[in-house]
Amino acid sequence: MLKRRTFLIGGLGAVGALVVGWSALPPRQRLLTSAPLPVQGTQVPLNGWVKVSSDNSVTVMMCKSEMGQGIYTGAAMLLAEEMDADWAQVKVEQSPIDGIYNNLDNVAGDLPFRPDDHSVIEELTVWMTRKISRDFGTMITGGSTSINDLWLPMREAGAGARAMLCGAAAEKWHVPAGECRAENGRVLHASGRSASFGELAELAGQQSLHAHVVLKTPAQFRMIGKPLKRIDGPSKLNGSARFGIDALPAGLLYASVLMCPTLGGTVSHFDDSVARALPGVVKTLKVDAYNGGTGGVAVIAENMFIAMYALDAIAALGIEWNHGAAAEVSDADVVRGLTDALDQSDGHVYYSRGHIDGALNTAARVVSAEYRAPYLAHAPLEPLNCTVQVRDDGATVWVSTQVPALARKHVAKVLHMDADKVDVQVQLLGGAFGRRLEVDYVSQAAAIALEADGRPVQTLWSRPQDMTHDFYRPACVSRFKAGLNSAGEVVAWRNISASQSAVATSLKRNYGVPDPLIDRTTVEGAFDQPYEWPNVRVAQTTIELPVPVGFWRSVGHSHQAFFVESFMDELATAARKDPVAFRASLLEHHPRHLAVLQRAAALSDWGRPLARAPDGTARARGVALHEAFGSIVAQVAEVSIGADKSVRVQRVVCVVDCGTPVNPNLIRQQLEGGIVFGLSAALYEAITLDHGQVQQQYYTDFPIVHMDDCPVIDTAIMPSEAEPQGVGEIATPPVAAAVANAVFALTGQRLRTLPLKLA
């Protein structure tokens, strides 16, 4: 099976770099980078994904950004598994920008196909999209795609590296390579001889590449499936982990910015007479609006505090702004725009089956409802920042980003340089949740650094700037009409929602791509759910508003799951059926979903009496089931009501089927974190607008869950050998519905607007 081909044309260069004629590989190969990997010390690259060193370290090249989701660990496990590396010797290094690291699944995941669509058209379109993404796509960490995207190439790279190490041992020992095997960082031979990866590194680098490798079967996995601890854990316990804000190149200057309070506005005039006289102030300047962002005033200073202080001095003298189109938009205008669109349009149909109008006309009973969700900010704890140094011969960028190649492109544009003159050093991300898919702050930082005479400048946004100049989760209004027959069975499901399009606006501001006219993310979570309604029509209508919208953890699912799973509960009530049994009755042909639902019901003691909360108040349960990013999640929330009518969530049970669980520890972390993130939105968060100005500035007026209101979370993972699916976003969507359904069970009040507030 192992077909040996020689691709090595230059052998090992003086610095140990692998110079490879990769034209011999298929053009869309994902094994070898176009330029040799950077090496340190005795590192030897075995392909574009891994380097081995004489000190036995195995350095995995990481093309995804670590924002807390654990991809450094999960992806490194894929490679280390097939390489048979010793996990204790595995390190991770952020990869350079190269086509082999382009994300093949990001665009494919946004195609408007239902998960149960396995038609020829679906398969061909996905296949074509993945092929095109290899050549014309980009490096991107988002859309819960990392594990799917890396599942094959990183295991193949690991298996190829193992074969080269075995080949090196065979050459050294004069035995057939087929008699050598790898185990825990060593190559072994039946004769009893053995050598560490480090001892074999140099010779391994001279072996031919193996284009065809045989991957392990699940029964052979030693790491995949194990709850290994995070590889980035230790550095985050002693302050040594380096986030974007921690890039401190020599001679660093700091910049603070104040943008027009009206979204999309610019600066007309400002008075810097006081600011410029302050000691430590280097420069003041006007900055344009970049990539859909907002223009503003910046101060460059020797110290961040001086920069902020000087900016306050400028603001105190009054800044004249050009407020722009958003100044006409307040909350009431948004709601009116959305409801008008629903009144006037039948929308674009994303899913239909049967005869919806006839079924509704003949239904024994029709139930209708309207649901609403507000704009939301991402509010990662590390405020947006980017450090740039502009030299005559190029530029270096230190930034926490989900899109390094896009960041490079836009910095090059601002600096009027070729992209290959811009070096992007991706730092750890202090949270992102989709905010760092945007590059407005990166372009802005480049423009500011251009004014610093070659010194590096860190541009750091204050918390209010971060909160008031986001690309928000779109506000959305959704209407349902369902028909039940006399037996209480759902015979018709009609749903239409209205919102802005994050995809259309993002493609325009970041990629220069025209509006694709359909945006699956606006309606994901509504058109793609498993329920077997005999007659169904799910549609969406898009409106344009001068309010920037973007990708917020779980995107469309974040609100559509609340709408759909709350309305499902309304139908269960109308049918006088138990909410779990009601859902189960619509999942006859979806056994995975049914199993997840039933496991969550069992773990939460669904149907059994629930003891009172510690403060003596009554509690009730609510359930929600949701499919997103290839994974299936069911949650049961246990809720009580405080004396101040606040909704208190005591416990959430969460069950997931995410295919092969690569690392159960990381999966549980993401379920826990996703639930807390979703709970903050369910209970507290809303961004409101007054004449285009965001009214929230801090975690006080945009509250998030703290230690004292965080529930107990119990998670369970279904066993599976299916391909692994994303877990970074899946736990966020269903929790608002599970909580709202529990509130209904407890109080009889059906809450149809987020955040949840009892009357």
Added chain:
Amino acid sequence: MLSLNINGRQVLVKSDPDTPLLWVLRCELGMTGTKFGCGIGVCGACTVHLDGTAQVSCQTVISDLGNRKITTIEGLQGVDAVALKAAWSTVDVVQCGYCQSAQLMAASALLRQKPKPSDQDINDAMSNVVCRCGTYPRIRAAIHEAARLKAG
């Protein structure tokens, strides 16, 4: 020039006396383990110890510090710190990690005062430090685990 006692050493700093400790640590001394989150003391990301008590460094002006002993994550030591870091590791608490310096600073100040904290003690001591990733359940478990480790 002011002299500050940071992690057991006297350090001369040239920043303006009105500068918050956070920016002196980060910009002048390059000690980046202490994080900026909000600048008004509501997120807790910049938590350090002043004489062993958890305080937000963005609200602490250096001219007010005098001889107070400043401890940052880089200098966090002792039995509580060892137990907490071991527990943080066992439970595998961290996600993005941006708030975790502050979580450890707050937790060690808690353990020093209450070697066996209740859930309510943890709520009281830890609710000032936000974690956008939602690691709260694991932080709680790790603090209980650290208390067990410390009790031996």
